[in-house]
Structures are given as C-alpha cells and as structure tokens.
Amino acid sequence: MADGRHLYTCPLCEAMCGLEIEVANGRVASIRGNRDDEWSHGHLCPKGATLGAVHHDPDRIRAPMIKVDGQWREVGWNEAFRRCTEILAPVIEKHGIGAVTAYVGNPLAHSFSLARYSGVLLGMSGMPITYSPGTVDQWPKNLSSHLMYGGWWTFGVPDIQRTDLFVVMGANPAASQGSLLAAPDVMGIIDGIRKRGKVIVVDPVRTATAARADEWLPITPGTDAAFLMAVVHTLFDEGLVALGHVEPYLDGLDRMREVAAEWSPDRVEPATGIPAERIRDLARELAGTPRAVLYGRIGLCNQEFGSLASWLVDVVNILTAHFDTPGGLMFARPAAWSITVQPQPGLEDGLAQFGRFQTRVRGAKEVLGQVPVSCMVEEIATPGDGQLKALITVAGNPVLSTPAGHKLDEVLPMLDAMISVDLWLNETTRHADVILPGLSPLEQAHHDDLILNFAVNSIANYSPPVFAPEDPDRPEEWEILIRLTGLCTGVPAEDVDVAAIDDGFFDYMAFTQGLDGAEVRRRYDGCDLTGGPERVLDLTLRTGPFGDRYGENPGGLTLEKLKQHPNGINFGPMVPQLPDILGTADRKVRLAPQYLLDDLPRLAARLERAPDALVLVSRRHLRSNNSWLHNVAPLMKGRDRCTLVMHREDAANRGITDGATVTVTSSAGSLEVPVELTDAIKPGVVSMPHGWGHGKAGTRMSVANGSPGVNTNVLSPPDFLDEPSGNGALNGIPVTVTAAGA
Numbered sequence: 001m002a003d004g005r006h007l008y009t010c011p012l013c014e015a016m017c018g019l020e021i022e023v024a025n026g027r028v029a030s031i032r033g034n035r036d037d038e039w040s041h042g043h044l045c046p047k048g049a050t051l052g053a054v055h056h057d058p059d060r061i062r063a064p065m066i067k068v069d070g071q072w073r074e075v076g077w078n079e080a081f082r083r084c085t086e087i088l089a090p091v092i093e094k095h096g097i098g099a100v101t102a103y104v105g106n107p108l109a110h111s112f113s114l115a116r117y118s119g120v121l122l123g124m125s126g127m128p129i130t131y132s133p134g135t136v137d138q139w140p141k142n143l144s145s146h147l148m149y150g151g152w153w154t155f156g157v158p159d160i161q162r163t164d165l166f167v168v169m170g171a172n173p174a175a176s177q178g179s180l181l182a183a184p185d186v187m188g189i190i191d192g193i194r195k196r197g198k199v200i201v202v203d204p205v206r207t208a209t210a211a212r213a214d215e216w217l218p219i220t221p222g223t224d225a226a227f228l229m230a231v232v233h234t235l236f237d238e239g240l241v242a243l244g245h246v247e248p249y250l251d252g253l254d255r256m257r258e259v260a261a262e263w264s265p266d267r268v269e270p271a272t273g274i275p276a277e278r279i280r281d282l283a284r285e286l287a288g289t290p291r292a293v294l295y296g297r298i299g300l301c302n303q304e305f306g307s308l309a310s311w312l313v314d315v316v317n318i319l320t321a322h323f324d325t326p327g328g329l330m331f332a333r334p335a336a337w338s339i340t341v342q343p344q345p346g347l348e349d350g351l352a353q354f355g356r357f358q359t360r361v362r363g364a365k366e367v368l369g370q371v372p373v374s375c376m377v378e379e380i381a382t383p384g385d386g387q388l389k390a391l392i393t394v395a396g397n398p399v400l401s402t403p404a405g406h407k408l409d410e411v412l413p414m415l416d417a418m419i420s421v422d423l424w425l426n427e428t429t430r431h432a433d434v435i436l437p438g439l440s441p442l443e444q445a446h447h448d449d450l451i452l453n454f455a456v457n458s459i460a461n462y463s464p465p466v467f468a469p470e471d472p473d474r475p476e477e478w479e480i481l482i483r484l485t486g487l488c489t490g491v492p493a494e495d496v497d498v499a500a501i502d503d504g505f506f507d508y509m510a511f512t513q514g515l516d517g518a519e520v521r522r523r524y525d526g527c528d529l530t531g532g533p534e535r536v537l538d539l540t541l542r543t544g545p546f547g548d549r550y551g552e553n554p555g556g557l558t559l560e561k562l563k564q565h566p567n568g569i570n571f572g573p574m575v576p577q578l579p580d581i582l583g584t585a586d587r588k589v590r591l592a593p594q595y596l597l598d599d600l601p602r603l604a605a606r607l608e609r610a611p612d613a614l615v616l617v618s619r620r621h622l623r624s625n626n627s628w629l630h631n632v633a634p635l636m637k638g639r640d641r642c643t644l645v646m647h648r649e650d651a652a653n654r655g656i657t658d659g660a661t662v663t664v665t666s667s668a669g670s671l672e673v674p675v676e677l678t679d680a681i682k683p684g685v686v687s688m689p690h691g692w693g694h695g696k697a698g699t700r701m702s703v704a705n706g707s708p709g710v711n712t713n714v715l716s717p718p719d720f721l722d723e724p725s726g727n728g729a730l731n732g733i734p735v736t737v738t739a740a741g742a
C-alpha cells in the first residue's frame with residue numbers, strides 16, 4: 001500500500017528537487033520540498049507540487065489504445081504489440097527501414113530508463129535518420145563542444161555557487177529553473193551572488209531574472225555572437241587575456257587574436273544595441289573579477305548565430321581564466337554516466353566531419369548525426385524513393401514544439417503507420433495508430449540521466465516508485481522500447497526476446513568501460529537486478545567516478561548503497577578536470593575551430609543588414625513545461641499566459657491596446673493572439689511562449705483544451721536556421737503585428 005510518506009525526486013526539470021510526498025487512501029495528499037535532501041534542501045516550485053495531479057489525471061492513458069477505422073479502442077498489451085507488428089512490418093517489408101523514423105522528446109533527458117532504452121531504439125533499430133528537439137534546443141552547444149573539446153556533450157557548466165560575477169545571456173532561470181545548468185534553487189543562488197558580487201542579464205526581455213539582477217542589457221535578438229566577438233576583441237586589445245592553468249592545453253590563441261581584431265565594440269554597437277563602452281567595460285569586469293563566469297543558454301542557441309554564440313561564451317571564459325576553475329565554467333562529474341557520453345563512431349577526435357549524409361528533400365546536411373527537425377514534414381509529404389512511411393514517437397509533441405508544427409499536423413495522416421509511446425492523447429499522438437503508455441512518473445523508480453552532466457554538484461539519488469502500477473502485468477517503457485527495436489529489425493513485436501536485447505545492450509555498455517559484459521552479468525545471478533534499467537544504472541554508478549568498480553574500489557558507490565540513502569548523496573562541487581575531460585586527439589582545447597570561423601562572414605553580413613521593425617522571441621513560464629503540463633488544473637489557474645508581449649511604444653505606433661487580439665504574421669504563417677503591453681521588453685521585440693495550441697479534435701486533454709492558446713511555431717520558418725548546426729532559429733523571427741480585423 002502506498003499510504004504514508006515517500007521521498008521522490010521531481011523528474012520535471014533540471015532543478016531535481018527532492019520531494020516529500022504524503023499518500024493517504026491511495027491518493028497523493030500533499031507534496032512538500034524535502035528539507036533533508038542532500039541536493040535541494042527543501043526547494044520546490046509549483047510544478048513539483050502538482051505531480052499528484054499528473055498521476056491522478058483521469059485523461060492520462062493507462063492502457064494501450066489502437067485506432068481502427070478512426071475509432072480508438074483500449075486493448076490488452078499482447079493485442080497492442082500485435083497491432084504494431086501488423087502496421088509496421090509491411091512498411092519495412094515494402095520500403096525498407098529507411099522509410100521509418102522516430103522522434104524522441106524532452107522527458108528523455110530526465111529519465112534513466114527512457115533515455116537509455118530510447119538509445120537502444122535509435123542505435124539498434126537501423127533507422128537511418130531520427131529526429132529530436134535537440135535541433136530546436138542545444139545543438140549549437142553540442143557542436144561547439146565537440147569542436148572545442150572533442151566531446152559532443154562535454155558542456156561547460158557555470159559554477160554559480162562559487163562565483164562573484166554572473167553574466168547570464170539568453171536564459172531565464174526564474175522561469176526555467178536552470179538549463180544546461182542544474183542547480184538547487186537557482187534563483188536563491190543568484191540572490192547570493194548579488195550579495196557578494198554582481199549579476200548581469202543580457203536579454204532582449206527584462207525577464208524576472210533580469211528584474212532580480214544588478215543590470216539588464218537589452219540586446220537585439222540574434223546579435224550575441226557579434227557582442228561576444230567585441231568582448232574578445234577588447235580582451236586582446238587591452239591586454240586583458242589571462243589563461244591560467246589552461247595555457248598548456250590551449251590551441252588556437254593566435255588565430256583567435258587575429259580573427260577578433262576585426263570585431264571592435266564600435267563596429268557591433270549599432271546592430272547589437274549595446275553601447276561600445278559598455279561592451280569594453282564588461283570585458284574589463286570579467287577579466288578583473290577573480291571568480292566570474294559567463295553563461296549562455298537557449299536564447300543563444302535557438303537563434304540565427306547559435307553556434308558562434310555558444311562557442312564564444314566558452315572562448316570568453318577561457319580567455320579570462322574563468323575556465324575549469326572554481327567559480328568559473330567547469331565540467332560536471334556525474335555519479336552515474338549517461339549514454340550520451342559515448343562518442344559517435346568516427347567523430348572521436350572533434351574534427352568537423354559533417355555532411356556524412358544529406359536529407360532527401362531539402363538536402364540538409366547531417367551535423368553530429370542530426371538534421372533539422374523541421375525536415376520531418378517534407379520527408380513525410382514528398383513522394384519518391386525514401387519517403388517516410390512510418391513514425392515512432394517517444395515522449396514528444398512535435399506538432400506543438402517544432403517549426404511549422406501545424407504542417408506536421410497536416411501531413412502525419414499520410415503515414416502508413418504511427419506508434420506513440422506517450423501518456424496522453426495530445427496534438428501529436430492523436431495521429432497515431434497505436435499508443436503504448438508507460439507508467440505514470442510516480443509509478444516508476446527515478447534517477448536522472450543527462451541532466452547530471454550539467455549539475456554543479458556530483459549527486460546521486462534513487463527514488464523508488466511511490467505507487468505500484470495499477471495493472472501489475474504492464475510492461476515498463478524500457479520493455480516497450482525493446483519490443484519496438486526488435487520489430488524494426490524484423491521480429492514481430494510480441495515475439496521479441498526482450499532479455500536477449502537487454503543483455504546485449506548491457507554488454508555494450510560494459511564494453512565501453514573495458515569490462516566483459518557476460519562476466520559482469522553473472523554477478524547479478526540470484527539477485528534482484530536481473531535486467532532492465534536498474535541493472536544498467538548499477539553499472540553506470542559502479543563504473544562512474546565514485547563507483548566501486550565491482551570491488552576494485554571497496555566502499556565505492558553501488559545502486560544498493562544509494563538505496564540506503566533516501567535523501568541522496570552529494571559528492572560535492574565540481575573539480576578541475578583538464579586535460580582528462582578532453583576528447584581531442586592531441587588533448588588540447590581548440591579555441592578557434594575553422595568550421596566555426598567559416599561562419600563569421602555570415603555574421604559580418606548580419607551587421608550590414610537593415611534592422612527589422614519587429615522580431616519575435618520565445619519565453620517560458622514557471623507554471624508550464626513545454627507543451628505537456630497544461631492539463632494540470634492547479635497550474636492553469638490565473639490569467640492567460642499564452643499572450644504576445646509587446647512594448648507599449650510599439651503598440652501605440654500600431655494603434656494596439658492592451659488585451660486586444662492581434663494578428664501576428666511571419667514568412668511562415670499567421671496567428672491571432674491576445675496582446676499584453678509592457679515596458680519590460682526592448683522596443684522592436686515581441687515574445688510568445690511555446691507549447692500552446694491545444695483544443696484539437698480527437699485529443700483527450702480536458703483541462704488544456706479549455707484554455708488552448710495558440711501554437712507560436714506556426715510563425716517559425718523551417719528554413720530559418722543556425723547554419724553550422726542546423727538548429728532552428730526560433731528567436732529573432734521578423735514579424736508584423738496588426739490589430740486583428742484591421
């Protein structure tokens with residue numbers, strides 16, 4: 001019986017708050033922050049407190065569903081898997097696996113099970129091209145990290161607990177709670193920095209983070225790379241460059257100096273909107289503060305010059321000796337390693353070997369194995385050899401989250417087969433032929449995954465499930481994913497030997513650590529960990545930096561030991577890791593990768609471009625999580641959040657009044673939305689949140705559909721990209737805004 005007190009780590013965002021969940025009469029009675037949690041010490045936000053509502057949501061899918069003649073029917077698991085075989089096998093037989101793709105979404109990043117076993121699906125199914133929100137999120141950072149450090153997930157993390165000057169660009173942790181920056185109570189930490197030092201926010205919007213900072217620098221969207229080049233210019237120009245212990249590991253310093261010479265602050269002032277003297281001062285402040293760090297996030301990635309901006313954030317930290325040192329940009333040391341740290345075959349040395357394949361219709365080049373997610377639409381819609389005929393979605397809602405998602409909505413019915421592993425019947429999954437639901441978050445054990453690579457402390461915490469599954473025979477998501485993997489390789493889903501594939505995966509994971517998987521597996525004979533994600537978690541903990549290495553390091557970490565620490569274990573702050581962290585062949589940091597330098601002429605052309613009258617950027621809200629928490633009634637209270645935020649002057653110039661409905665038009669499309677006027681945004685910039693546009697026929701989202709909002713990605717042009725990475729530029733989109741009906 002679940003009644004009583006449970007400790008559980010919130011799986012919703014990077015803050016990874018430890019929760020204390022009280023269950024009475026089989027229902028969640030209350031959720032509080034767990035003050036004894038070794039990481040979060042009691043912090044929580046309104047979302048974590050509503051996990052009970054997520055679990056008890058009557059709309060949540062609890063049994064598999066198949067669609068026959070347009071009608072949904074709940075079926076048993078065997079029948080559901082048989083149906084998957086019936087629809088997918090003929091596609092593969094007729095068109096080959098090249099006609100099949102998958103889209104795997106954001107919740108993967110938080111789940112040790114979903115992340116790793118989606119890796120099995122993507123890695124072993126043979127699907128040549130798969131999609132994810134990676135290319136509308138952090139792909140520029142993957143690219144710059146691969147090129148600089150030889151590790152596509154080797155991301156620098158700002159050590160905010162120990163810094164005295166924090167410069168935030170294109171992030172709003174007051175809403176997001178930190179991104180590629182996992183920290184407990186990030187705004188509390190920011191308040192602490194202000195007490196001992198200074199916080200500066202560079203953002204076109206005076207966000208809640210900017211309002212709480214010492215200074216707000218309103219920048220023109222998409223010009224951060226030019227701004228940062230000017231900071232680098234000043235560092236060289238004024239002799240402020242200091243390298244510290246990085247010097248022996250640095251390659252490309254002279255090249256960087258040469259390149260930056262052309263980027264004076266005066267040159268970039270008109271385009272960026274930041275006074276040249278302020279740029280020079282920022283360089284001086286960064287260089288003159290022993291513990292300082294510059295941090296850039298999604299506003300710097302999801303933009304026209306995302307790769308250059310992501311790269312230059314690291315360059316500035318390196319040139320001011322705020323790199324791999326306490327208080328600066330450091331590298332995390334997760335207790336359990338994530339599958340993403342495995343290098344891609346052929347890409348180990350950090351060279352720019354991209355374009356190994358191109359998309360069929362648009363000819364978009366592959367970068368680090370991904371192509372722009374917006375290509376999916378044309379690959380489904382365009383007839384011919386290689387046309388996509390089947391799609392598997394795992395925890396994703398691309399109809400709302402990807403550029404021109406409304407077009408995807410139109411073309412998904414063209415597929416011969418669509419299978420969704422998801423918990424809701426939403427804008428995307430309504431097009432599926434089969435929906436295979438996983439367990440609710442509270443029915444699953446939890447340990448984070450990818451996010452631990454961005455955590456300011458090395459932490460480990462294991463949460464056992466709060467509730468037993470309602471149906472004890474339900475397969476968990478990892479098993480569903482293995483069956484779909486087998487199906488892609490020609491075995492009927494219902495007949496797949498789950499244990500054999502799971503063992504094979506385990507052996508591969510062990511092999512990457514220099515271990516013989518079969519031998520290691522024998523150690524688990526006769527204990528509980530006979531397979532599945534917990535056995536893999538045990539492996540990744542034991543072979544991680546604090547692990548017992550199966551006895552080599554007695555007293556080291558194991559899953560069993562972790563389970564004895566319900567408040568988690570905190571192994572402390574980040575530590576310097578150069579040169580061990582580097583995956584480049586020569587063990588050097590490449591400061592000035594040629595592939596990125598090649599993009600500078602495009603940036604230079606941007607400086608000459610006539611300014612846009614109005615551009616659109618994205619924003620987040622604390623009480624939502626991308627597209628999928630809008631069905632949680634307690635989070636939907638209060639005023640409408642799906643609005644266009646606009647500066648009063650811009651509105652007055654267009655005869656627009658507060659609260660009016662306006663028409664917003666870009667080269668991609670047009671929508672109507674209520675406007676919210678403010679002074680807290682740079683004139684010439686408007687903002688909208690993403691993840692809205694509910695209320696579609698055939699969805700089962702009773703709360704969300706009551707306040708549907710509109711899908712901002714109708715306005716995102718699929719070909720507006722950061723060219724080096726193929727990442728979508730969802731910020732800085734030229735738009736016009738008029739009073740609706742005008």
Ligand SMILES: Nc1nc2c(c(=O)[nH]1)N[C@H]1C(S)=C(S)[C@@H](COP(=O)(O)OP(=O)(O)OC[C@H]3O[C@@H](n4cnc5c(=O)[nH]c(N)nc54)[C@H](O)[C@@H]3O)O[C@H]1N2
Binds near residue numbers: 137177203207222626
């Ligand atoms: N509550 C909540 N938390 C979330 C999410 C959520 O939806 N809701 N989503 C999660 C996910 S998937 C992610 S990736 C993270 C993202 O986390 P953050 O990166 O913190 O994302 P945002 O809050 O959208 O903040 C991005 C900021 O970039 C600014 N910006 C836009 N364009 C530019 C530009 O050209 N230059 C500069 N300098 N700034 C610009 C925007 O005005 C905005 O303030 O949040 C995660 N956490």
Ligand SMILES: Nc1nc2c(c(=O)[nH]1)N[C@H]1C(S)=C(S)[C@@H](COP(=O)(O)OP(=O)(O)OC[C@H]3O[C@@H](n4cnc5c(=O)[nH]c(N)nc54)[C@H](O)[C@@H]3O)O[C@H]1N2
Binds near residue numbers: 136394401626716
């Ligand atoms: N304009 C604009 N667009 C954006 C962004 C932006 O800033 N601006 N941000 C982009 C970013 S950073 C991201 S990460 C993407 C997000 O893009 P997606 O990942 O496509 O979208 P989510 O809304 O996170 O969808 C999560 C899906 O997972 C399901 N789900 C939730 N929990 C579970 C679970 O435990 N198991 C399974 N199987 N399913 C589950 C939900 O029902 C939902 O269908 O959006 C991107 N789109």
Ligand code: SF4
Binds near residue numbers: 010044045047177
């Ligand atoms: S900040 Fe909120 S959503 Fe994020 S982990 Fe904590 S409680 Fe969950």
Ligand SMILES: [Mo]
Binds near residue numbers: 106133
């Ligand atoms: Mo994201």
